[in-house]
Amino acid sequence: MSAKFTGYLLRRFGMALLTIFLVIVITFATMHAIPASPFSSEKAKSDATIAALEAKYGFDKPLPVQFLNYIKGIARFDFGLSTAWVGSTVFGLIRNGFSYSAIIGLCAAVLALLLGLVLGSVSALNRGGIIDQVIQVITIALVSMPSFVLATLFLLFFGLRLKWFPTLGTQPGGLFLPILSLALYPMAYTTRLQRSSMLDVLGQDFIRTARAKGLHWYKVVFKHALKCALIPIVTYAGPMMANILVGSMVVENIFSVPGLGRLFVNSMLRTDYMIIMGITIFLAILIVLMNFLCDILYKVIDPRIQLS
Amino acid sequence: MIQPTTSDAGRPKNLLSLQIDLPDFTLATDEEKAQQIQTRPSVSFMKDAMRRLGRNKLAMLCLFVILLFALIAFITPYFYPYTYSKQDVTASYMRPFQYSQKEIARIENGQSVFPHIMGTDALGRDYAIRVIYGTRISLMVGIFSALIVIIIGILYGSISGYFGGRVDLIMMRIVDIIYALPDVLIVILLSVAIKDMVSMSKNALILRLGPGMISIFLVFGLLYWVGMARQVRGQVLSIKEQEYVLASRAIGAKASRIIRKHMIPNCVSVIIIVAAMQIPSAIFTESFLSFLGLGVSMPMPSLGSLAADARNGLVSYPYLLFFPATSIFLVVLSFNLLGNGLRDAFDPKLRS
Numbered sequence: 001m002s003a004k005f006t007g008y009l010l011r012r013f014g015m016a017l018l019t020i021f022l023v024i025v026i027t028f029a030t031m032h033a034i035p036a037s038p039f040s041s042e043k044a045k046s047d048a049t050i051a052a053l054e055a056k057y058g059f060d061k062p063l064p065v066q067f068l069n070y071i072k073g074i075a076r077f078d079f080g081l082s083t084a085w086v087g088s089t090v091f092g093l094i095r096n097g098f099s100y101s102a103i104i105g106l107c108a109a110v111l112a113l114l115l116g117l118v119l120g121s122v123s124a125l126n127r128g129g130i131i132d133q134v135i136q137v138i139t140i141a142l143v144s145m146p147s148f149v150l151a152t153l154f155l156l157f158f159g160l161r162l163k164w165f166p167t168l169g170t171q172p173g174g175l176f177l178p179i180l181s182l183a184l185y186p187m188a189y190t191t192r193l194q195r196s197s198m199l200d201v202l203g204q205d206f207i208r209t210a211r212a213k214g215l216h217w218y219k220v221v222f223k224h225a226l227k228c229a230l231i232p233i234v235t236y237a238g239p240m241m242a243n244i245l246v247g248s249m250v251v252e253n254i255f256s257v258p259g260l261g262r263l264f265v266n267s268m269l270r271t272d273y274m275i276i277m278g279i280t281i282f283l284a285i286l287i288v289l290m291n292f293l294c295d296i297l298y299k300v301i302d303p304r305i306q307l308s
Numbered sequence: 309m310i311q312p313t314t315s316d317a318g319r320p321k322n323l324l325s326l327q328i329d330l331p332d333f334t335l336a337t338d339e340e341k342a343q344q345i346q347t348r349p350s351v352s353f354m355k356d357a358m359r360r361l362g363r364n365k366l367a368m369l370c371l372f373v374i375l376l377f378a379l380i381a382f383i384t385p386y387f388y389p390y391t392y393s394k395q396d397v398t399a400s401y402m403r404p405f406q407y408s409q410k411e412i413a414r415i416e417n418g419q420s421v422f423p424h425i426m427g428t429d430a431l432g433r434d435y436a437i438r439v440i441y442g443t444r445i446s447l448m449v450g451i452f453s454a455l456i457v458i459i460i461g462i463l464y465g466s467i468s469g470y471f472g473g474r475v476d477l478i479m480m481r482i483v484d485i486i487y488a489l490p491d492v493l494i495v496i497l498l499s500v501a502i503k504d505m506v507s508m509s510k511n512a513l514i515l516r517l518g519p520g521m522i523s524i525f526l527v528f529g530l531l532y533w534v535g536m537a538r539q540v541r542g543q544v545l546s547i548k549e550q551e552y553v554l555a556s557r558a559i560g561a562k563a564s565r566i567i568r569k570h571m572i573p574n575c576v577s578v579i580i581i582v583a584a585m586q587i588p589s590a591i592f593t594e595s596f597l598s599f600l601g602l603g604v605s606m607p608m609p610s611l612g613s614l615a616a617d618a619r620n621g622l623v624s625y626p627y628l629l630f631f632p633a634t635s636i637f638l639v640v641l642s643f644n645l646l647g648n649g650l651r652d653a654f655d656p657k658l659r660s
Contacts, residue, residue: 019488026494030501140648144641146592148599149615149633152622160623246492250599254619265600268500280497287490 009296016292023284024074028067031273057081057274079278084270090278093263098282100169100259101252105244107179112186112240117233119187120194121226127199135191142188148250151181155254169257178255182247186240193236198229234298238291245283353573360653367649370642374447377639381444389422390434392441393607399424399432401625408432426631430620439631442611445604446591446639449521453528453590454583460529461536462579468537469544480541483534491531495593498523499602506605520603520610524594532586539578547574577654584647588640595636611636 054060057080058069073080079090123135154177159167166174201207202225210220249261256262260279267275351359361367385392399408404427411421426435468479503519514522547553553570561569597603598612611632618628 015484015488019485022485023489023493026489027497030497034501034504140644141637141641144588144644145637146595146599146612146640148596148612149629149636152615152619152629153633155619156622156626156629242490242492246490246496247596249496250596253600268601271504276497276500280493284490284493287493288488291488 005299008299012292012295016288019288020281020285023288024071024281027277027280027284028070031277032063032066034273057083074281079281080274082272083274084267084272090274093275094260094278094282097258097260097263097279100175100257101245101248101261104175104178104182104248104252104257104259105241107175108182108244108248109186109237109241111179111183112190112244113233113237115183116187116190117194117230120191121198121221121229123191123195124198124202124229125221132195135195139188139191142184143192145185147181147185147247148254150184151178151251151254154181167255169252169255169259174255175257178248178251178257181254182244182251185247186243189240190233190236193232194229197232198225201225201228231298231302234294234301238287238294241290242287245286354576357577357653361649364649364652367646367653370646370649373638373642374646377443377635377642378447381440381447384440385437385444388437388440390424390437392433392438392609394433396428396432399428400430401621402428402432404627427625427627429617429628435628435631438609438614439611439635442609442614442632443635443639445521445608445610446594446636449524449594450587450591450639450643453524453532454586456525456528457533457536457586458579458583460533461582462540462575464533465537465540466544466575469541469548472545472548476541480538483537486531486534487538489531491527492593492596494531495523495527495597496600496602498527499597502526503602518604518608520594520597523602524590524597528590532590536579536582536586539582540575543575543578544571547571580654581647581651584643584650587643588647591636591640591643 051060058066061069070080077091079094082088082090082093085093119135119139123132126132155167158164158177165177166172167177168174169178207220207225210224211217245260248259249264251257252259252261253265260283263275264279267273267279396408396410398410402408402424404425405423406427407415407421407423415421424434424436426439429435429438464479464483468476468483499519502523506514506519506522547570550570553566556566556570594603595610595612595615598610599616601613601616603613604610614632615629615636618625618632622629
């Protein structure tokens with residue numbers, strides 16, 4: 001590893017930390033700008049009770065102190081206490097929810113990438129043919145469909161009408177439909193990206209040289225073209241994970257998966273700002289780290305890219 | 309204007325002299341002048357791109373669909389016999405073109421009753437007008453957020469690119485930071501916060517817009533313009549260094565002419581392409597928020613909230629899902645395909 005690369009790595013990591021810090025500041029400021037107190041909405045409580053509750057959660061301290069304590073807590077994976085689910089820590093609830101969301105998200109991402117790469121390459125190799133045109137039509141239709149509409153349609157057809165799959169996420173096999181409905185949009189996007197990137201590479205001189213010297217076409221495709229065409233996909237992997245994680249919020253509600261999205265919506269209904277803050281920051285950290293990894297990977301696999 | 313050259317006509321001329329012997333030159337005849345006139349009319353970049361777009365049948369069809377939807381969405385509410393909020397409990401969950409008992413009685417009395425083209429929802433509200441209002445909100449969100457992005461992005465990007473140097477460095481660092489923020493999460497977070505503030509507000513406009521719209525416009529104004537700013541800046545930076553700009557400066561073109569003839573036409577394509585890509589993402593975000601219950605305020609429908617409400621009784625009344633789903637699909641598909649068409653028409657690199 002060259003000194004230049006180490007420098008880039010450190011700079012990029014510093015940027016990621018700064019972004020996470022900014023997200024925490026924005027989240028904290030937004031949630032504390034809300035006039036309503038999390039304790040005022042439920043049954044009428046005496047002022048003394050509210051004061052005692054605020055003292056317990058540390059809401060009575062001045063805002064800068066609260067903010068410092070909150071940051072210190074996050075460094076230890078302590079996102080504070082839930083106000084709606086008494087006795088639970090926010091991180092404990094997030095961990096429970098994330099065990100579902102992580103499975104859905106990972107499976108959807110892998111499915112989307114694999115299918116997208118295959119379909120995109122096939123489409124590019126058959127440029128202008130019937131297969132290419134069919135794939136093009138399907139992908140443009142899929143990127144025009146919000147994931148919640150797809151999920152509801154799947155729930156109706158495959159879950160309720162045909163009864164091929166269970167409609168509840170907690171039943172065995174119940175995660176299949178949520179994964180599918182989350183994977184299709186990024187799959188279509190990956191396909192389109194891979195198609196254009198593959199076409200770009202196939203038109204280049206070194207491919208013609210490889211063919212001209214008598215190399216078999218599958219060697220040209222798999223050894224030369226694919227390697228180069230994969231590079232743009234790596235840059236999309238970060239935003240794709242963000243897309244899936246956020247989209248999961250809605251899809252989990254449709255299929256009643258007890259994941260992070262369900263937790264988020266329930267916290268909204270019960271005005272538990274500690275959990276809303278916790279989930280936002282948790283997801284933001286995940287997304288920022290994912291983007292960081294993708295950027296680094298991008299530089300590692302393509303030595304032509306300048307480190308700036 | 310020809311001046312008499314008698315003064316030095318007789319003197320032998322220095323071989324290295326640059327002085328011109330005017331008798332060697334003759335005036336061009338009218339016929340010769342006519343040959344110099346361009347045979348092909350000059351076509352401006354915009355006209356050229358528009359012609360290419362006009363030849364793209366798919367893109368024109370999409371433009372037509374969008375205009376049709378816009379026309380329906382903005383005009384129908386003025387003469388449609390039903391309103392989006394009028395409830396009629398006796399007419400709940402009617403299928404398309406079905407009449408309620410009360411309405412059948414009225415028809416038998418000889419009165420004319422406008423049919424419920426898309427049926428009614430759980431509260432007996434006419435569904436067609438609700439879908440039309442929802443489509444209107446989607447279109448408005450798409451177009452206004454594109455406008456916000458265009459205005460802020462162009463201003464920021466051109467200032468950064470024009471001044472260059474330290475100003476550019478600082479401005480682009482800010483863009484880098486904003487670019488790294490997870491935008492959709494911040495939209496959701498803001499809508500949660502704004503939802504609480506809106507519910508306490510007395511302002512009619514704020515109440516009508518609802519938390520989703522306000523936070524989308526806010527976030528588009530705060531975060532989403534960075535893509536546009538980057539593109540415009542890159543374009544301005546590269547055009548500044550082009551030889552044809554140097555050439556036109558060398559023949560004495562004023563700054564205003566360079567900006568008008570070189571900068572703007574070269575930025576327009578990027579601006580149109582980026583703005584067109586922005587619209588579907590704005591529509592998606594709004595419907596997503598509405599689906600979560602963070603969008604428009606209550607009786608006002610949005611395609612997202614209609615789809616969310618349709619989940620109750622999904623098996624018995626699937627048409628409540630199909631109509632808003634088809635509407636959002638057609639709108640976003642048209643914008644996507646039109647965006648592709650615009651990219652093909654305006655990207656000079658693809659010109660053959």
